[in-house]
Amino acid sequence: DIQMTQSPSSVSAFVGDRVTITCRASQDISNWLIWYQQKPGKAPKLLMYSTSILQTGVPSRFSGSGSGTDFTLTISSLQPEDFATYSCQQAKSFPLTFGGGTKVEIK
């Protein structure tokens, strides 16, 4: 199975800050990397797929990069509605696996 490791597990930031979250795969997944946003008590929401393609309606302050085993999600200017937990998922092979999540909190 491909293991997905996210860091940090949590980050505190101010509105307007730039935030970067890292996701590392235990083996090469090319660009088969998905990001989700999840707010407390809610289902995950698709943010982007294929590493860097934003789902329709997702603000352009979100961006993704990487390839192979190392990936990043960047929020260029954190907004109040962005405080949530972000999880990565590899789509290279079954079983599909998720990272442990990164909680973005208000500082």
Added chain:
Amino acid sequence: QLQLQESGPGLVKPSETLSLTCTVSGGSITTSSYYWGWIRQPPGKRLEWIGNIYYSGNTNYDLSLKSRITMSVDTSKKQFSLKLRSVTAADTAVYYCAKYDTDLGCFDPWGQGILVTVSS
């Protein structure tokens, strides 16, 4: 717009079978390139993929759960279902159903989720 809704009991006794149904509305369950998936999230833990099913009945299961899982689909009712046998407390989780795009490898949209607690 496509919506999914999970239904089923919120409490299951240990050793019994967890049964959940996902109802799809606002779109077709027989669209090609789309599977229908189950994902769970134990309290405070990461998301765990359980398996996917195609409208034809073809399935992909997580191997660690495969011996206890059965997924099925009823296209006439636009529903797909999950049965998980011999449950233990470790199966306590929020269970989500979602549409799985085989071309992109992602789940979207998701149902709201249903908390299933395994307890006597």
